[in-house]
Amino acid sequence: MRVAAVDCGTNSIRLLIADLVDGRLREVDRRMTIVRLGQGVDASGAFAPEALERVFAASDEFAGVIQAAGAVRTRFVATSAARDVSNRDEFFAGVSARFGVEPDIISGAEEAELTFRGATEALDVPGPYLVADIGGGSTELVLGNTTGVIAAESLDIGSVRLTERHVSSDPTTPAELAAITKDVDALLDTTSVPIDQARTLVGVAGTVTTVAAVAFHLPEYDRSRIHHARISGADLRATTSWLTNSTRAERSAVRSIHPGRVDVIGAGALILQRLYDRMAVDEVLVSEHDILDGVALSIG
Structure with a gap:
């Protein structure tokens, strides 16, 4: 099964397309774009409009790559900062429109488990x-x-x-x-x-x-x-x-x-x-x- 994983953090958004074979990954494509989503969040409590524009531009590119690769399932995980910002709805709507899935704002425990498993x-x-x-x-x-x-x-x-x-x-x-x-x-x-x-x-x-x-x-x-x-x-x-x-x-x-x-x-x-x-x-x-x-x- 060909899958796509997207991780949107404070500084970068990354994509991995891989084939799942017997519980192991066979990499097809991996790429990263610096988007600085966390620009000014510490002080303002909101994603800056220009930061959202950068995320959505990168997401447009990634969505096209996913479609061209024929991935059948996509999961999008986002930084915990997206849980508390005042304009989270705008972020969620933009991601959903491009990938057809809502971003998962994962718990700290799940983030730790996923990081450890991958590393x-x-x-x-x-x-x-x-x-x-x-x-x-x-x-x-x-x-x-x-x-x-x-x-x-x-x-x-x-x-x-x-x-x-x-x-x-x-x-x-x-x-x-x-x-x-x-x-x-x-x-x-x-x-x-x-x-x-x-x-x-x-x-x-x-x-x-x-x-x-x-x-x-x-x-x-x-x-x-x-x-x-x-x-x-x-x-x-x-x-x-x-x-x-x-x-x-x-x-x-x-x-x-x-x-x-x-x-x-x-x-x-x-x-x-x-x-x-x-x-x-x-x-x-x-x-x-x-x-x-x-x-x-x-x-x-």
């Missing part, structure tokens, strides 16, 4: 695993093993949220970096997820994969080089330092950084660094598979 499929490394999904508006931490999820929590720290809250300089000032670090540490200090139990840190989604591309000095983004690659502690620290201290122009010149992440990747890298620093691991295992893959698997 750990076919992994052959020691568990328990801590899966870290660093998004634009939040960071999901999911601890689990081969039998499933043990503990999970969504933290209100994300690359877009922290950048909008604290950064106004170019390059980012030490005071701004200290403010980001304070916010990150405060939530990591109080998380209910026992991260010290993990033997493997699995990083997923655009922030982590971009950090990996920069760490490996890739001339351009290459999924085949990123998936299941490992970032050493030394490389992570050096990359985070560069991303947080460089100018916007310097980051823009790096072709492996998507233009839509240039402004916010420093804050995202800092979240990953602060998480890594308190764990008893010596590397980050990077996975290109995440909640999107979990959503596709859930359709069957």
